[in-house]
Amino acid sequence: MERRSLELIERQIFSLFQKRNSPRILTREVFDSSSEFANADIVRAFEDLEKKWRLVIRYTRDGNDWLSLTPAGASYAGVSMGDEHAEAALPHPPKSSTSPPEAF
Numbered sequence: 001m002e003r004r005s006l007e008l009i010e011r012q013i014f015s016l017f018q019k020r021n022s023p024r025i026l027t028r029e030v031f032d033s034s035s036e037f038a039n040a041d042i043v044r045a046f047e048d049l050e051k052k053w054r055l056v057i058r059y060t061r062d063g064n065d066w067l068s069l070t071p072a073g074a075s076y077a078g079v080s081m082g083d084e085h086a087e088a089a090l091p092h093p094p095k096s097s098t099s100p101p102e103a104f
Contacts, residue, residue, distance in 0.1 A: 001041055001044055005037075005041065006041075006044060006045055006048060009034075009037055009041060009042055009044075009045040010045050010048065010049055012033070012034060012037075013030055013042075013045060013046075013049065013056075013067070014076065014077045016029065016030060016033055017069060017073075017077045017079050018077055018078060018079060021079060021080075022079065023068060023069040023073075023074050023079050023080070023081050023082060024066055024067070024068040024069070025066070025067055026064055026065065026066060026067075027046070027058065027065040027066065027067050028064075028065065030042060030046075030067060046058050046067060049073070054070055054072060054073075055069065055070055055072055055073030055076055056068060056069055056070065056073050057069075057070060069081070
């Protein structure tokens, strides 16, 4: 996927956070907000924002798939975190850095 398209999708995701004025949205809302991009491209944008930039966290709670801003993401989007979302938006370390190496 070309970087320009990825950046366009990422801007659209942050625009949705701003419109909702919420640090957390259902991923379904992101998919439903645009027929311009394929769902796979939107997922690539989620992964880029989460793994490379650490601006969002994607997680499942009570059967719903959520996208939540990290404190840095909230600052970037200009959205208040609010006390109820502060704990949920703490970035988690990559799994590989918390697991001991496997024995051969």
